[in-house]
Amino acid sequence: MSPQAKAVIFWATGVLAYVVAVFHRQSLGVAGIEAAARLDVGAAGLSTLAMLQLLVYAIMQVPVGVLVDRLGSKWMLVIGAAVMAGGELVFALADGLVPGIAGRALIGCGDAMTFISVIRLVNIHFPAHRNPLMVQLTGLIGQLGAIASAVPLIHSLHTYGWTPTFMGAAVVGVVSVLLLLTVVRDSRPERAERQPGLSAAWAEPGTRLGMWTHAATQSSAAAFLMLWGYPFLVQGQGLTPATAGVLLSTLTLCGMACGPLLGYLAGRFPLHRSRLVFTVIGTSAGTWTAVLLWPGRAPLWLLVLLVVVLAANGPGSLIGFDYARTFNPAARIGAAIGIVNGGGFIASMTLIALIGVILDLRGQATLDDFRWAFAAQYPLWALGAAQVLRYRGRTRRLVPVRQHR
Template identity: 70%
Template sequence: MALLFWAVGVLAYLVAVFHRQSLSVAGLDAAERMGVSEAGMATLAMLQLLVYALMQVPVGVLLDRFGSKRLLLTGALTMAAGQLVFALSDNLLYGIAARMLIGLGDAMTFISVVRLVNLAFPPHRNPLLLQLTGLIGQLGAIASTVPMIASLHTYGWAPTFYGAAGVGVVMAVLLIAVLRDKPSGQAAEPGLKAAWTHPGTRLGMWTHVATQCSAAAFLLLWGYPFLVEGQGLAPQTAGVLLATLTAVGMVCGPVLGYLAGRYPLRRSWLVLGVIGSTAAAWTAVLAWPGHAPLWLLVVLVVVLAANGPGSMIGFDYARTFNPAGRIGAATGIVNGGGFLASMSVIALIAIGLEVFDDYRLAFLLQYPVWLLGVVQVLRYRAKARRLLAQLDEGLGEVRGAQEPALGTKALD
């Protein structure tokens, strides 16, 4: 039964990813329908991410009190309501309300599945199942690209988003019929401060910040306009590239998961490698005179595909440094920090477009975020090393199995 419950939870996460990223290919249609500029569209994505990020820690507290089923069900119905409002939207106010509902429901989903995995399976299976959760969930991103584009062009705005709302209702019925869990009834507040003040949690948060933000901004909002308006690609080609990013990410996930498990003493170097390769790929595209060739854009999306799987290392740090009693709070901190960074990058690109009216200059504003992330990863890695040296703490289950502590070298 545990596998069945996990499968239903993963399906709920897949649907949440579909709802979350449905704006990415509807951005140009939404701007025309609502009569807003790039900054207005950025407002929709920013508010969706802001609600998601700000709700992470509160959701962790509610999760310990009410359990995964109730939060997954509430999340599915809230996102369905958001898509229904979006289908009826013809101005920015309704659009904002719709995307905030989607952000609220989305915030309840992934962290609930993480708790489900932690309670339903032995510790040595958790890391693999968490990677598979992220991997399978990305199928929702694929469903939000080419199929959504085809539906918008074939059936139009309202029928497409009515259909999206219907998917959420079906998911809610499935959760009611199949999923079972037992809430702990424990309040999690005492663990929040301990989780936040531990440098290992901060290391996980900054890992998530620096690795996720570029690909998240690309998929959630700016990738499709950049490829179509900035690079002159046909809408169908842009949709294929966005789907390719997600598909390649599904391959990168197990690879990075294997490397992190095989070489746990070098996890931070994997993180730095993801950040460095992302910056290098963007530099090549933005420095190319005129439109970048298609092969280089393919290279860009392939490199961006490692961002999401790389950010999962942040959750591994949260699990490694925190006991089970505060894992929800730590996971919420890591996840919320990453999405706040994604929101910041989306806002910076929007500001860049308003000021410079040039995609190249706007996308240069990602670089300060990467630089800050690298500095903070190195900083909190050093702090965690010092703390472990002082307290002689162990890192616990670095590879998901019950192994002896690895000491401070586990942060290399």
């Protein structure tokens, strides 16, 4: 078998593991109402579950980035899949907030090991000019896990109940472990001889440009998909669970369609990557403004427009990884990717927590309460856009203009 064919097989197996990781990550998103009842928690408690999952994920990004530079992708993927399977098992048996938190923390920990490892496979085995498209394809295919965590998971919860549903998710994780052990090999063509430079990666302005790009573009859709979109659509907008599930799946499907386009544009017009980032931020903020200011419940067409616009958030955030690749050598690419990914998920965690706190302070889950809660997005957008401008300026002063916009 040719090296190119092996590279594709290793990457495809890693992407399948990422699909499973996304399924685990977002399995709480459509189970929020059931989780509140089973674990006997309110909006702040639900926020705690999602926030701590993301907190563990974000904290693990830099250590995982350093470890994947040293140990390779295979074992990080295997360990991550096994830890997530254990987390789903704990969550399946949880009957209170503490075991629920433990389950979601394990899922966050294993999830943190997955995407970085797959992107490392791309950087090692594929030529640089293909990287933007391959990263977008990785994110695109990974969203199949989000689709599986929407309508099918809702159906399973309503048909089989809590414990069978999440024990089934644990079994899926075990299958992922076995597949990774069987297929993936760490026969990397070039292994970095020197130790990765975490401090050097952080000192590079291009790394922080990527981090703020990821943070500014990802957080809105992440909060919507991971926890608050389903309650907002069902309790706030009065949609049926089935319709809400279809909208969440529509967001994911549109993101899958948008990913290759943004990957092509980022690779074809590297001087204009930041313009793509500002377009994603601006359209997201504008559409949310229309939804939140609409008198009464928003019409279905506007909610469809919202999910279509939010679909660009995930692919847009992946431009941050392209900045990390552009400005860092291979020896520290894992550390740089960890910084970029961690920053994005800290922003998402912050937004999820703020929404839950505001809902609890308001005391109910009415449409007006959700309006105030989702208004927490605007300061994050403003901060993220300002920092992208700041670090774009720094990179322009340090390297030739043709390399970095």
